[in-house]
Amino acid sequence: METSMQANKEKIDVRKREVGKISSIINKLGVYVLVIALMILGTIISPKFLTASNFMNIIQAVSLLGMVAAGVSFITYSGNFVDMSIPCIMAFSGMIAVDTLRYGIVVSIVCGLLTGSAIGLINGIVVGKLKANPIIWTLSVAFVGNGFMRWFYSGKQIYPDVKGGAAADVFINLSRTDVFGRIPLIVIVMITFMVLGQFVMTKTKFGKQVKLIGSSYEVAKMTGINVNKVVCGAFILSALATSIAGIFLTSLAKTGAFYNGEGYDFNAVTAIVIGGMTLNGGRGDVVGVLGGVLVIGLLSNVMTLIGINTFSQSIVKGIIFIAVVGINARSLRKLGRDDA
Amino acid sequence: MDGKEILSLDMRGVSKQFPGTLAVDSVDFQVRPGEVHALLGENGAGKSTLMKMIAGSFSDYTGDIYIMGEKVELNSPAAAKAKGVGMVYQELSLAMPLTIAENVLAGRIPTKGKIFADKKAMKDQTIECLKRVGLGHLDPFACIKEISQQEAQLVEIAKTLGNNPSILVMDEPTSSLSREEVKLLFGIIDNLKKQGLAIIYISHHLPELFEVADRITIMRDGKKIGTYNIDEVTTKSLVEMMVGRPVDDTAVEVQNKVFGEEKLRVEHLTRHGFFHDISFNVRANEVLGIGGLSGAGRSELARGIVGADAINSGKIYIKGKETKIRSMSEALANGIAYLTENRKTQGLALRISIGENILSPLLKKHTKNGIYSAKRGESDVLAVMKELQVYPPDPTVTVGNLSGGNQQKVLLGKWVATKPQVLILDEPTRGVDVGAKMVIHDTIRRLAGEGNAVIVISSDLPELVALSDRVKIMKEGKFIGELIKGDLSEESVLLAANGEGDKLSGNIYAS
Numbered sequence: 001m002e003t004s005m006q007a008n009k010e011k012i013d014v015r016k017r018e019v020g021k022i023s024s025i026i027n028k029l030g031v032y033v034l035v036i037a038l039m040i041l042g043t044i045i046s047p048k049f050l051t052a053s054n055f056m057n058i059i060q061a062v063s064l065l066g067m068v069a070a071g072v073s074f075i076t077y078s079g080n081f082v083d084m085s086i087p088c089i090m091a092f093s094g095m096i097a098v099d100t101l102r103y104g105i106v107v108s109i110v111c112g113l114l115t116g117s118a119i120g121l122i123n124g125i126v127v128g129k130l131k132a133n134p135i136i137w138t139l140s141v142a143f144v145g146n147g148f149m150r151w152f153y154s155g156k157q158i159y160p161d162v163k164g165g166a167a168a169d170v171f172i173n174l175s176r177t178d179v180f181g182r183i184p185l186i187v188i189v190m191i192t193f194m195v196l197g198q199f200v201m202t203k204t205k206f207g208k209q210v211k212l213i214g215s216s217y218e219v220a221k222m223t224g225i226n227v228n229k230v231v232c233g234a235f236i237l238s239a240l241a242t243s244i245a246g247i248f249l250t251s252l253a254k255t256g257a258f259y260n261g262e263g264y265d266f267n268a269v270t271a272i273v274i275g276g277m278t279l280n281g282g283r284g285d286v287v288g289v290l291g292g293v294l295v296i297g298l299l300s301n302v303m304t305l306i307g308i309n310t311f312s313q314s315i316v317k318g319i320i321f322i323a324v325v326g327i328n329a330r331s332l333r334k335l336g337r338d339d340a
Numbered sequence: 341m342d343g344k345e346i347l348s349l350d351m352r353g354v355s356k357q358f359p360g361t362l363a364v365d366s367v368d369f370q371v372r373p374g375e376v377h378a379l380l381g382e383n384g385a386g387k388s389t390l391m392k393m394i395a396g397s398f399s400d401y402t403g404d405i406y407i408m409g410e411k412v413e414l415n416s417p418a419a420a421k422a423k424g425v426g427m428v429y430q431e432l433s434l435a436m437p438l439t440i441a442e443n444v445l446a447g448r449i450p451t452k453g454k455i456f457a458d459k460k461a462m463k464d465q466t467i468e469c470l471k472r473v474g475l476g477h478l479d480p481f482a483c484i485k486e487i488s489q490q491e492a493q494l495v496e497i498a499k500t501l502g503n504n505p506s507i508l509v510m511d512e513p514t515s516s517l518s519r520e521e522v523k524l525l526f527g528i529i530d531n532l533k534k535q536g537l538a539i540i541y542i543s544h545h546l547p548e549l550f551e552v553a554d555r556i557t558i559m560r561d562g563k564k565i566g567t568y569n570i571d572e573v574t575t576k577s578l579v580e581m582m583v584g585r586p587v588d589d590t591a592v593e594v595q596n597k598v599f600g601e602e603k604l605r606v607e608h609l610t611r612h613g614f615f616h617d618i619s620f621n622v623r624a625n626e627v628l629g630i631g632g633l634s635g636a637g638r639s640e641l642a643r644g645i646v647g648a649d650a651i652n653s654g655k656i657y658i659k660g661k662e663t664k665i666r667s668m669s670e671a672l673a674n675g676i677a678y679l680t681e682n683r684k685t686q687g688l689a690l691r692i693s694i695g696e697n698i699l700s701p702l703l704k705k706h707t708k709n710g711i712y713s714a715k716r717g718e719s720d721v722l723a724v725m726k727e728l729q730v731y732p733p734d735p736t737v738t739v740g741n742l743s744g745g746n747q748q749k750v751l752l753g754k755w756v757a758t759k760p761q762v763l764i765l766d767e768p769t770r771g772v773d774v775g776a777k778m779v780i781h782d783t784i785r786r787l788a789g790e791g792n793a794v795i796v797i798s799s800d801l802p803e804l805v806a807l808s809d810r811v812k813i814m815k816e817g818k819f820i821g822e823l824i825k826g827d828l829s830e831e832s833v834l835l836a837a838n839g840e841g842d843k844l845s846g847n848i849y850a851s
């Protein structure tokens with residue numbers, strides 16, 4: 001016993017363990033290197049860039065995306081890729097909120113959130129317990145949900161000021177309120193979600209369970225984790241965050257419509273992946289996702305300053321998405337972790 | 341070696357650096373056509389890494405590689421395959437949800453009119469490949485999930501042979517095979533040798549090496565220690581070269597144990613098609629072995645006990661109290677831990693750290709006021725890592741970066757850290773070197789000695805005999821007998837497992 005312990009010690013001396021410092025730092029900061037690079041680029045391009053009001057604009061513009069990404073990242077983390085019914089959840093929760101405004105603002109918001117969470121619950125049960133393919137299932141939910149909304153509201157938009165009475169003003173102002181004088185409420189909510197998300201992901205039992213499931217589903221199951229329940233929880237959590245964003249979006253647009261939230265699905269995955277979460281789960285964290293969200297915001301801002309139109313902007317985003325996925329896969333392979 | 345001979349494989353001064361570890365350190369390695377060349381070394385010596393180099397897993401190795409005298413760059417798996425390197429990995433690399441045929445013919449599925457898969461041809465070619473490993477009877481369109489792990493291992497070999505390699509690498513091919521299957525495999529190897537294939541064979545099972553190898557190369561700490569003809573070495577000299585110091589083989593003395601209260605009793609447990617009417621008990625301080633041939637239903641029984649699979653009938657008593665166990669979490673809550681036989685797919689999450697893996701069953705325990713803290717478990721983690729001598733001794737290292745044997749130690753550590761009252765071990769020393777095996781056995785004995793019960797399922801007969809106080813023999817889903825300490829020997833277990841227990845004259849008792 002003793003001699004073999006000694007042998008072990010010798011081994012440690014023979015092989016040094018100096019981790020490649022620079023690469024590990026870059027790995028850790030990851031996306032924030034990109035954030036800083038974009039900020040430098042912006043500063044060079046336009047004097048207007050480096051102003052407090054421009055920054056607030058950037059953050060405000062991605063606030064709703066940030067809320068969604070913070071929630072959806074739990075689904076990605078659990079190895080279930082993404083919820084393709086994000087736009088549907090956003091539109092639906094917003095429409096229901098508008099529709100119930102006549103019962104007062106509290107009832108309206110609660111009904112909106114319940115609607116979104118219910119979709120999350122269904123997704124969670126079907127993917128978690130019945131093991132449906134998450135992308136295909138949530139896509140079908142998006143499809144059916146969309147059809148339902150069109151049918152139910154006969155393809156029309158609904159307006160808070162028509163439906164709402166006194167509560168309408170409160171509803172419309174939700175997304176226009178500043179707290180502490182100058183910080184928009186939606187920014188505060190987004191930051192709160194990020195902080196909460198990071199906390200839940202890294203400091204709670206639930207977060208650790210999601211991570212284990214994302215790292216290896218079978219192992220999690222054989223380790224005594226109730227995988228169905230946890231996956232379901234991730235979907236509900238995500239849907240809840242998404243429906244809050246949906247209600248803000250509806251308030252911002254002053255319109256409840258089935259097309260609200262379009263594009264948020266792809267933008268959220270892009271943010272999550274740029275933020276260092278690999279699509280097969282178990283890697284990354286919410287701080288990274290925040291970085292990914294900021295990159296998207298900065299990118300749009302910088303591109304707008306240069307004068308690139310929104311259509312070309314989405315092409316650029318798509319290219320970045322593909323590049324990041326590619327680079328991730330490559331660097332993991334280099335490290336000999338082709339299990340990724 | 342005369343200068344004119346063309347070597348199948350000639351590696352000159354090759355090295356591979358991982359962040360923090362020089363896994364292979366300027367190694368020269370030569371393999372001749374038509375020989376079986378064994379590669380031996382402790383866990384983490386760099387064997388798998390050396391082999392992954394010729395399989396094209398790394399694009400950043402240094403040194404030169406020649407195949408059949410021609411200098412080659414093996415920077416991708418496809419390049420290696422094209423140069424005739426076939427690799428059977430230490431860990432299964434088959435795609436679970438796909439069929440046998442799709443796996444075996446991956447990358448060269450026969451087509452009709454260049455578009456549609458030709459089912460008939462697929463079937464024929466697959467059966468052709470499977471026949472070479474004695475599995476001609478399998479349905480080519482069954483999923484990998486549906487066949488046993490042993491069969492999967494052979495299918496993996498069939499798949500590799502399908503590409504007609506000139507160099508065949510087998511990394512611990514026998515670690516999950518039964519004796520009969522090993523014999524079959526050696527037959528196959530013999531045949532391939534005659535066809536002029538160069539075979540590189542990694543195993544920790546020394547007797548096996550003497551049986552199958554022509555030459556042997558020993559590695560330690562990433563370096564080559566030497567290459568010898570098999571008749572130039574002995575078990576003792578091999579072990580000494582492996583560990584790098586003289587060894588003395590003092591036997592462990594066996595004491596007569598006193599068993600305590602009954603920890604677990606199982607009555608008439610049945611899962612249709614897998615095991616039938618199983619009854620047994622195991623007491624504190626006792627190690628109960630379950631022996632039998634692979635496919636006897638031993639792992640299925642274990643899964644039934646811990647609630648991973650639903651049972652059809654029967655009762656389970658924990659400390660005398662009837663208990664229903666419907667899931668792994670209920671088993672854990674009742675103090676039963678189960679080390680699965682398949683560490684890669686069911687045992688360890690390879691992408692996360694050693695510490696996170698070890699603490700994964702203890703998430704609840706280390707959560708207070710809603711906050712989980714790995715800090716609270718850190719001392720436990722370090723303690724089991726130290727006891728099991730996990731290398732590297734750093735809990736933040738990703739498990740996938742450990743050598744196979746060290747992964748196995750982490751897996752055991754994960755369950756030991758839960759402080760189970762009943763520990764069920766399914767092939768606990770798969771893929772570990774001789775030294776590490778002793779360490780693991782010591783831990784198992786300590787655990788039993790502290791008033792817990794241990795159940796060991798193992799196809800490694802010396803292990804089963806060395807560890808167990810009692811061995812139940814399982815065959816075709818039934819317990820067919822029991823051997824107790826005094827009567828235990830490798831021969832008696834083997835005979836009993838083959839259903840020839842009656843030849844042991846009175847040593848075997850009906851259970």
Ligand SMILES: Nc1ncnc2c1ncn2[C@@H]1O[C@H](COP(=O)(O)OP(=O)(O)OP(=O)(O)O)[C@@H](O)[C@H]1O
Binds near residue numbers: 358382384387772
């Ligand atoms: N992807 C990786 N990243 C970092 N280190 C690695 C990686 N893969 C292997 N190593 C390290 O390289 C060394 C050699 O590992 P290797 O898997 O080649 O050992 P081995 O001889 O096959 O051992 P075993 O008998 O246990 O399978 C070990 O110290 C291991 O921790």
Ligand SMILES: [Mg+2]
Binds near residue numbers: 745
């Ligand atoms: Mg190995």
